Amino acid sequence: MKKVINLGLIGLGTVGEGVIKLLKKNSSIIERKAGTGIRIRKVCDLDPRKRKVLKKYNLKPEVFTVKAGEVLNDKDIDIVIELIGGYEPAGKYILEAVRKGKHVVTANKALLARRWPEIFSEAARHNALVYIEGSAGGGIPVIQSLNEGLSANRIKSVLGILNGTTNYILTKMSKENISFKKALKKAQEKGFAEADAKYDINGIDAANKLVILGSIIFGAHIKPSEVYCEGIGKIMREDIGYAYNEFGYVLKLLAILKSGGGAIEVRVHPTLVPRGHLLSSVDDEYNAVYVEGDAVGKTMYYGRGAGMMPTASAVVSDIIYLSKNIHNNIAGRAPYILCDPKRKLKVLDINDIRTRYYIRITSVDKPGVLSRISGALGKHNVSIASVYQMAYVKQKRDVPIIMVTHLAREGDIKKALSEIDRLSMVKKKSILIRIEDLDE
Amino acid sequence: MKKVINLGLIGLGTVGEGVIKLLKKNSSIIERKAGTGIRIRKVCDLDPRKRKVLKKYNLKPEVFTVKAGEVLNDKDIDIVIELIGGYEPAGKYILEAVRKGKHVVTANKALLARRWPEIFSEAARHNALVYIEGSAGGGIPVIQSLNEGLSANRIKSVLGILNGTTNYILTKMSKENISFKKALKKAQEKGFAEADAKYDINGIDAANKLVILGSIIFGAHIKPSEVYCEGIGKIMREDIGYAYNEFGYVLKLLAILKSGGGAIEVRVHPTLVPRGHLLSSVDDEYNAVYVEGDAVGKTMYYGRGAGMMPTASAVVSDIIYLSKNIHNNIAGRAPYILCDPKRKLKVLDINDIRTRYYIRITSVDKPGVLSRISGALGKHNVSIASVYQMAYVKQKRDVPIIMVTHLAREGDIKKALSEIDRLSMVKKKSILIRIEDLDE
Numbered sequence: 001m002k003k004v005i006n007l008g009l010i011g012l013g014t015v016g017e018g019v020i021k022l023l024k025k026n027s028s029i030i031e032r033k034a035g036t037g038i039r040i041r042k043v044c045d046l047d048p049r050k051r052k053v054l055k056k057y058n059l060k061p062e063v064f065t066v067k068a069g070e071v072l073n074d075k076d077i078d079i080v081i082e083l084i085g086g087y088e089p090a091g092k093y094i095l096e097a098v099r100k101g102k103h104v105v106t107a108n109k110a111l112l113a114r115r116w117p118e119i120f121s122e123a124a125r126h127n128a129l130v131y132i133e134g135s136a137g138g139g140i141p142v143i144q145s146l147n148e149g150l151s152a153n154r155i156k157s158v159l160g161i162l163n164g165t166t167n168y169i170l171t172k173m174s175k176e177n178i179s180f181k182k183a184l185k186k187a188q189e190k191g192f193a194e195a196d197a198k199y200d201i202n203g204i205d206a207a208n209k210l211v212i213l214g215s216i217i218f219g220a221h222i223k224p225s226e227v228y229c230e231g232i233g234k235i236m237r238e239d240i241g242y243a244y245n246e247f248g249y250v251l252k253l254l255a256i257l258k259s260g261g262g263a264i265e266v267r268v269h270p271t272l273v274p275r276g277h278l279l280s281s282v283d284d285e286y287n288a289v290y291v292e293g294d295a296v297g298k299t300m301y302y303g304r305g306a307g308m309m310p311t312a313s314a315v316v317s318d319i320i321y322l323s324k325n326i327h328n329n330i331a332g333r334a335p336y337i338l339c340d341p342k343r344k345l346k347v348l349d350i351n352d353i354r355t356r357y358y359i360r361i362t363s364v365d366k367p368g369v370l371s372r373i374s375g376a377l378g379k380h381n382v383s384i385a386s387v388y389q390m391a392y393v394k395q396k397r398d399v400p401i402i403m404v405t406h407l408a409r410e411g412d413i414k415k416a417l418s419e420i421d422r423l424s425m426v427k428k429k430s431i432l433i434r435i436e437d438l439d440e
Numbered sequence: 441m442k443k444v445i446n447l448g449l450i451g452l453g454t455v456g457e458g459v460i461k462l463l464k465k466n467s468s469i470i471e472r473k474a475g476t477g478i479r480i481r482k483v484c485d486l487d488p489r490k491r492k493v494l495k496k497y498n499l500k501p502e503v504f505t506v507k508a509g510e511v512l513n514d515k516d517i518d519i520v521i522e523l524i525g526g527y528e529p530a531g532k533y534i535l536e537a538v539r540k541g542k543h544v545v546t547a548n549k550a551l552l553a554r555r556w557p558e559i560f561s562e563a564a565r566h567n568a569l570v571y572i573e574g575s576a577g578g579g580i581p582v583i584q585s586l587n588e589g590l591s592a593n594r595i596k597s598v599l600g601i602l603n604g605t606t607n608y609i610l611t612k613m614s615k616e617n618i619s620f621k622k623a624l625k626k627a628q629e630k631g632f633a634e635a636d637a638k639y640d641i642n643g644i645d646a647a648n649k650l651v652i653l654g655s656i657i658f659g660a661h662i663k664p665s666e667v668y669c670e671g672i673g674k675i676m677r678e679d680i681g682y683a684y685n686e687f688g689y690v691l692k693l694l695a696i697l698k699s700g701g702g703a704i705e706v707r708v709h710p711t712l713v714p715r716g717h718l719l720s721s722v723d724d725e726y727n728a729v730y731v732e733g734d735a736v737g738k739t740m741y742y743g744r745g746a747g748m749m750p751t752a753s754a755v756v757s758d759i760i761y762l763s764k765n766i767h768n769n770i771a772g773r774a775p776y777i778l779c780d781p782k783r784k785l786k787v788l789d790i791n792d793i794r795t796r797y798y799i800r801i802t803s804v805d806k807p808g809v810l811s812r813i814s815g816a817l818g819k820h821n822v823s824i825a826s827v828y829q830m831a832y833v834k835q836k837r838d839v840p841i842i843m844v845t846h847l848a849r850e851g852d853i854k855k856a857l858s859e860i861d862r863l864s865m866v867k868k869k870s871i872l873i874r875i876e877d878l879d880e
Contacts, residue, residue, distance in 0.1 A: 018735075022592055022735050025734075025735075026592060026593065026594055026734070026735070029591075029592070029593075029594060030591070030592055032659060032778070033591045033592075033659075033778070035774075035775065035778075133589065139590075139733075139735070139736035139737065139739065140589075140736075140739055141584075141585045141588070141589020141590065144581075144584060144585070144588065144589050145581045145584070145585065145589070148581070148584065148757060148760075148761055149573065149580075149581020149584050149585070149754075149757055150579075150581065150753065150757065151469075151470070151473045151756075151757045151760045151761075152462055152466060152469070152470055152473075152752070152753050152756035152757050152759075152760060153466065153469075153753055154466055154469060219472060219473075276721075278718065278721055278722075278742065281716075281718055281721060282718075293579075293753065294465075294466070294749075295458075295462050295466070295579070295749040295750065295752055295753035295756070296579035296580075296743060296744065296749070296750050296753035296754075297579065297743065297744045297749070297750055298742075298743060298744070299579065299580055299741075299742060299743035299744075300740070300741075300742040300743070301739075301740075301741055301742075302718065302738075302739060302740040302741075302742070303736060303737065303738060303739035303740070304736065304737045304738070304739075309734075309735040309736070309737070310735065310736050310737055312592070312735055313590065313592050313593055313733065313735035313736035314589075314736075316591075316592035316735075317588060317589050317590065317591045317592045319592075320588075320591045320592060321588055321591075324774050324775075325774055327774075328773050328774040329773070330770040330773045330774060333768050333769070333770045334475075334764050334765055334767075334768040334770060335475065335764075338472070338473070338475075
C-alpha cells in the first residue's frame, strides 16, 4: 500500500489554483475519503511568475517548475493533473503520462472531444485511468452519473444547458429585455464570459461537452464534426419576447442528444422550452443536464458548470477516487470509460430531424400575405399550430408574422422558408428557432 | 477473471421483478458496461406462487426457491440482492452474505438507517461491498454523487424531497385545492401510495433516507432517533393557499441536513420554499435532492424516487459496478461507504434551530388582538416580517391571522405560541410551519 499519493499538476490557471486551494482547505475530509495522504509534489506552469501563487498555499517554491518533463519523468508522481487546456501540448502530456503508467485527471473538453478514442485506448493499453469529471457540467457529477449511476439504462435523450456564459447572456436578454450585445458586455463585466467568448457564443464549447457525454453513453466516439452546431450570436430579443409572451416558451442554448430509430441526433442550437419546465428555470451561469433513460425515466442534474471552485470540486473528486485505488493497489485494474473504436454510430443529418419550429416572417401588411405564406408551408408538408400577428400597427410598415408549427422535417421547413423569403412582400430573412416540447 | 457473475436475488416483489426485467431487457448494454456476463442464478421468495413470474422472463423454474439458504449457501453466487425490505430476516441475510464474502446490493432504507455501522463494519471486515444506490432517491444516482462526485466538498446543506407519496399528495392539495384526505385517496388510486401509507405520511420514510445521506456525508452514523420528524397528516389546504397567495411560498415535505457551527441539524417536516426556486417546481411523485457544498456551490439531483423501474435502474447500476470489479478481481479491495463508529456527531435540538416561520392564529375579530399577539411574540424575541389578516369577514366569526416571522429560535416561538393559544380571544391551536428561504 502506498502511504502518500503524489500529484503533479500541469497548468496553474484559475482551475489549477482552485485545485491547490481545495486540497489544502478540505485536506482532512479529502484524506479521510481517500484513505491515504495526498501531496502536491510538482506544479508546472510556463509562466515563471506563477511560482508566487504557491506561497499563498504554503507550498515550497521548489515544488514549482516551468518544465513539464519534471512532472512527467518524476517516477514518484502517481497522478498527473492536466489543466493547461487547448490541444497541444496538453495532448502530448496526457499520452506521455499514461504511457508511463501514470493516471491522469483532466478537464480539457476540446482535447477530449477531438482525440477521445486515442486517449482512452492508449490509457487502457497501459492500465492507466483518465478521469474527466470536470470536462462537462463543471462541478455537477454528471459524467459519473451517465457512466455508472445510469449504466443500466438505454439513454433516450440528453438535453443539456452546458455553457454558463451563453445561459447567462440568454437569461439577461430575457429577464432584462436587453440586446445580445449588452448582455454579452454584462457577462464579461461579471466574469461569466472571457474577453474572447467566441467558442461559447458559437456553441462549440457546448458541442465539445455533448461529444463527451454522448461518447460515454454509447461507448464510442461521436466526432465533433458530427454535431450540428448553431450559436446564439444572431438571437434577437424580440424573438425571446414573442416566444415567451405569445406561446409560453423560454429560449435556451441546448445541447441535444436523441437516440432511437437506428440513428442518433446530436445538435447544439438555440431552443425554445416550455415555461414551467425545470430546464426553463435554469438561469444565469448555471448548467443542467436533463437525461431520460428507459428504466429511470426523467432525471436532471443541476449546478455550476464552470468557475474556479466548482471545476476544482470535480477535479479533486477524481483525485480522491484515484488516490483511494492507487493506495489499495487496484487503480487501472478495471476500466472506467469504455471506447470501442469499432463501434460506429449513425448520426442523423440535421435536415432529417423532425421537431416543432417557431418562425418569424417579416412582411408588408397587406391582404393575402398569410395565405401565400401558409400555402408555401403547406406545399412542403409543414402545418401551422398557431399564428400571432400584431393586431395594431402604428405606422404602415413591415410587420412580423410569428408562427409555431406542428412536427415537421427540418429539410422541408427550410425549403418552405427559402421560398417564402423570395416573395416580394417578405422584407427580411425569416427567423427559425427549434422547439423542444419535453412533454411529460 | 470470472467469466460470468452469478446473482442471487432475495425478494421477488415489484422492485425484484423490475431488476429481472431490466437485466433481461438491456442485457447487451449491461454486459458491455460490466465487461462480463451476468446471470441470475437463484431467485428466492417466501411465496411459492411467485415461481411463475420467472417464466415471463424465460428463467428456468429451478432458479426459483423459497429458501434463502439456497442463495446464501451457494458458493457460486457472487452478489446477493436483498429486496425483501423490513428489518428481519433482511438484516440476517445481509450479514450472512457478507460474512461469506459475497457482495450485497440492497435498497432497504429502514434497515440501513437503523443498522448502518454494523452492516458496513461487518462488510469491511470480510472485504465485501454493500451497495445501496436504490435506498434513497430511487433511480437518481445521489448516493454515488454524495459519496464520490462531491467528495472534495464540505457539505453545508442537503434539502431533499425524498418521499414521492407525500410530494404527490402535497402537489395535488396545492394545485387542485383539495383536502389531505382526498389527495391521499388520489395517490392510492394512482398507485403512488400504498394502502398503508403511514411511514410515508408521518415522515419516517424520508427520515430514514436522510439518515442514509447524512451518514454518507459524515462517514459516521446518524441515528434515526436523532432526526426530528413531523409528517404531513395535519396539513390544511388553507395554509397551502395562504402561504402561496399571500407570501409566495410552496409547501414541500423537506428532509433537511445542515452543518456548521459545531453541530448538525437533521430534520424532516413540512417546509415552505419560495415559489420560483427549483425545489418548488419538483412536483407529483418526483424526488429531488438539493445539495450545497463549499466548493461546488449549489447542485440539484432530480428524478423518480420510487417505483419498479427507477429503483431497478439503481439496483442494476450497482450490479454492473460490482460485476465489473468482481470480474477484474478487485471488488472489496477498496472501501466504498466509510463508517467510523468512533466518529460522533453532535445533533442540534429542534428547539435550538433558527429559521423563519409561517404562523396562523385563529382569533375572534376584535380590537387589540394583533397587539396582544405581537406582544407575546416580541416578549420571546420573535419579530414579525409580515402579517396578513383578511380584510373583510362576512359574518362575525373567528378570523385567521397569518404571519411570517424573521429568523427566530424554535424554542422561543413555541413558547410564544403556547402563550398566545392560552389567550381567551384565540379559538384554536395555532399552526406553525417552518420556512426555508434558500437565498441565492
